[in-house]
Amino acid sequence: MNANEILEIENKHTSGTYAKQSLVIVRGQGASLFDADGKEYLDCSSGHGVANLGHAHPKVAEALYKQANTLITLFESFPNDQRATLMKKITALVPGLERVFLCNSGTESVEAAFKFSRISTGRKNIVAAMRAFHGRTYGSLSATYNKKYREGFEPLVPGFSHVAYNNIEALEKAVNEETAAVILEVVQGEGGVYPANVAYVQAARRICDERGALLIVDEIQTGFGRTGKFFAIEHFGITPDLLCCAKSLAGGVPMGAVLIGKNVKNLTPGVHGSTFGGNPLSCAAANAALDVIQEEDLAGQAEAKGKYLMEKLKAIQSPNIREVRGLGLMVGIEMKQKVVPYIKALQEANIIALNAGMTVIRLLPPLVITYEQLDHLVDALTEILSTDFVTE
Numbered sequence: 467m468n469a470n471e472i473l474e475i476e477n478k479h480t481s482g483t484y485a486k487q488s489l490v491i492v493r494g495q496g497a498s499l500f501d502a503d504g505k506e507y508l509d510c511s512s513g514h515g516v517a518n519l520g521h522a523h524p525k526v527a528e529a530l531y532k533q534a535n536t537l538i539t540l541f542e543s544f545p546n547d548q549r550a551t552l553m554k555k556i557t558a559l560v561p562g563l564e565r566v567f568l569c570n571s572g573t574e575s576v577e578a579a580f581k582f583s584r585i586s587t588g589r590k591n592i593v594a595a596m597r598a599f600h601g602r603t604y605g606s607l608s609a610t611y612n613k614k615y616r617e618g619f620e621p622l623v624p625g626f627s628h629v630a631y632n633n634i635e636a637l638e639k640a641v642n643e644e645t646a647a648v649i650l651e652v653v654q655g656e657g658g659v660y661p662a663n664v665a666y667v668q669a670a671r672r673i674c675d676e677r678g679a680l681l682i683v684d685e686i687q688t689g690f691g692r693t694g695k696f697f698a699i700e701h702f703g704i705t706p707d708l709l710c711c712a713k714s715l716a717g718g719v720p721m722g723a724v725l726i727g728k729n730v731k732n733l734t735p736g737v738h739g740s741t742f743g744g745n746p747l748s749c750a751a752a753n754a755a756l757d758v759i760q761e762e763d764l765a766g767q768a769e770a771k772g773k774y775l776m777e778k779l780k781a782i783q784s785p786n787i788r789e790v791r792g793l794g795l796m797v798g799i800e801m802k803q804k805v806v807p808y809i810k811a812l813q814e815a816n817i818i819a820l821n822a823g824m825t826v827i828r829l830l831p832p833l834v835i836t837y838e839q840l841d842h843l844v845d846a847l848t849e850i851l852s853t854d855f856v857t858e
């Protein structure tokens with residue numbers, strides 16, 4: 467199949483729910499993606515933060531091959547060596563979170579956290595933040611703020627409310643004896659790359675403790691080294707009651723997880739479950755991925771490279787830039803105008819970047835991106851960000 471045929475088939479048979487690019491990608495390695503003609507692109511999206519280890523990491527590929535020849539599927543009621551290894555490894559990452567529920571995606575991990583919060587507290591209400599993104603199934607969609615994701619799908623799940631982010635007073639007012647949980651991203655991703663203040667996250671922990679509510683942190687985008695720590699909560703000095711993760715957990719293979727603290731009660735057989743959750747194939751991939759993150763110190767790399775990139779970006783002189791912000795290799799460039807033309811121009815320069823809302827360019831490169839590749843990115847951005855697309 468050549469590129470045109472691939473494009474034609476996808477455009478004909480797509481559900482229609484994706485804004486399809488005309489770029490056909492067939493292969494990846496490290497921070498590079500390749501089209502059907504072998505042309506190389508610098509991936510600054512990582513599939514929205516999935517490919518932290520880079521594409522086609524050989525250790526993940528090997529683990530998948532071996533496990534595919536051993537045992538692919540096994541319901542979680544039967545213990546398994548790969549799953550036990552993963553449970554031990556992942557719960558060792560956050561002291562205090564000793565249990566884990568395994569699932570298959572980000573939104574599923576958020577759904578699980580909401581169900582656990584309600585069954586644990588006997589309360590109904592969930593407080594989320596304005597600009598929050600937690601996923602697209604009904605519970606997580608109800609916690610997602612932007613009406614572009616919500617409109618047309620009502621009625622959503624009752625009991626959800628949204629308060630201003632980074633605003634302690636608003637949280638104080640919103641959380642009460644009927645609140646089951648507060649859910650926060652400690653760096654908002656889709657919402658525009660907004661890191662939380664340390665005082666805010668610590669206040670959220672205190673407010674939840676005082677009122678008997680659980681604190682859920684959504685680390686689906688910030689996890690696994692992305693922000694310069696293994697989990698972003700390490701920047702804030704708190705431990706949530708429920709920590710949701712997915713995206714980069716299994717080195718690119720679909721998997722989600724909720725880490726669970728001791729305040730979460732009533733998790734008994736039948737309360738929740740998932741056919742594919744904790745399958746040995748995904749667990750083997752996750753075991754390999756977690757090893758790679760540690761062996762290659764991807765968190766340390768994200769910290770150093772993020773600092774390097776941020777400094778260079780802040781030095782770009784362009785009247786079109788409003789602000790550069792982020793944490794580690796989760797970087798947002800807020801422009802004074804709509805960013806779609808900039809993303810397109812970057813793609814024409816063989817760089818794949820994301821937007822976050824209308825005015826923010828979001829950079830989420832694989833953490834293995836090289837300094838040469840970062841320099842190339844900065845050079846391209848220096849030129850493109852100085853272009854004034856609006857008046858053209």
Ligand SMILES: *Cc1c(COP(=O)(O)O)cnc(C)c1O
Nearest residue numbers: 571572573599600601655686687
């Ligand atoms: C991507 C994302 C989700 C949803 O994950 P899916 O795997 O697409 O369901 C939820 N929360 C955050 C913060 C995300 O970045």
